[in-house]
Amino acid sequence: xxxxxxxxxxxxxxxxxxxxxxxxxxxxxxxxxxxxxxxxxxxxxxxxxxxxxxxxxxxxxxxxxxxxxxxxxxxxxxxxxxxxxxxxxxxxxxxxxxxxxxxxxxxxxxxxx
Amino acid sequence: xxxxxxxxxxxxxxxxxxxxxxxxxxxxxxxxxxxxxxxxxxxxxxxxxxxxxxxxxxxxxxxxxxxxxxxxxxxxxxxxxxxxxxxxxxxxxxxxxxxxxxxxxxxxxxxxxx
Numbered sequence: 746x747x748x749x750x751x752x753x754x755x756x757x758x759x760x761x762x763x764x765x766x767x768x769x770x771x772x773x774x775x776x777x778x779x780x781x782x783x784x785x786x787x788x789x790x791x792x793x794x795x796x797x798x799x800x801x802x803x804x805x806x807x808x809x810x811x812x813x814x815x816x817x818x819x820x821x822x823x824x825x826x827x828x829x830x831x832x833x834x835x836x837x838x839x840x841x842x843x844x845x846x847x848x849x850x851x852x853x854x855x856x857x858x
Numbered sequence: 859x860x861x862x863x864x865x866x867x868x869x870x871x872x873x874x875x876x877x878x879x880x881x882x883x884x885x886x887x888x889x890x891x892x893x894x895x896x897x898x899x900x901x902x903x904x905x906x907x908x909x910x911x912x913x914x915x916x917x918x919x920x921x922x923x924x925x926x927x928x929x930x931x932x933x934x935x936x937x938x939x940x941x942x943x944x945x946x947x948x949x950x951x952x953x954x955x956x957x958x959x960x961x962x963x964x965x966x967x968x969x970x971x972x
Contacts, residue, residue, distance in 0.1 A: 749900070758927030781963075784963075787965055787966075788862070788949055788964050788965045788966055789901070789949070789951075789961075789962040789963040790963070791961065791962070799885065823955055824861035826876055830931070833902050834901075834938075836900070836901075843914065844889070844891075844906045844908075844913065844914060845891070845903035845914060845916075846901075846903065846919065846961070847903070848893075848901050849900050850898065850899055850900050851900055852916075
């Protein structure tokens with residue numbers, strides 16, 4: 746059974762810092778991995794999607810890497826801003842004909858001005 | 859353009875009552891998903907529709923939960939004999955075809971069972 750873990754559970758950093766959020770998964774047989782952002786009381790917004798054959802994806806100040814064999818992904822945020830404050834969730838989709846995502850519990854990020 | 863919408867945004871009900879939660883996906887999206895998110899947790903998969911049919915309902919916790927999508931667009935999640943443990947945010951997501959694309963999430967319905 747796939748399990749997704751995110752560390753740390755919460756993080757508080759001063760504005761301008763570069764930071765790394767970690768995601769690990771127990772079953773390396775994944776189809777893709779996706780990072781989402783969730784603002785309080787809101788739905789999820791997709792940030793980056795990495796297919797299983799890819800090593801990384803970049804969008805603006807965000808870079809996500811995937812090491813499928815070790816069951817790890819990292820989300821790197823450069824030059825953090827107060828507007829980046831949110832909960833960041835990673836989710837994996839398995840390969841065995843499933844369409845559902847298995848989510849981690851998230852990292853709650855606060856960027857201090 | 860219009861995103862995924864969910865109604866109501868909040869629902870308070872009493873234990874034992876029946877509730878219906880509605881999801882309007884993005885127009886043209888054939889895939890629709892329901893998730894449940896408890897406080898401090900990530901979303902938990904409930905059911906996936908491809909068109910009108912439930913392609914995967916393995917996440918429904920028990921037979922009190924049921925979902926329909928009769929015309930392949932709007933979906934309704936139905937919960938019978940609600941229990942306090944059903945209190946959560948119910949999220950709906952849609953995607954163009956369900957295979958490789960990003961899922962687009964609605965804002966959720968916050969259900970509180972007293």
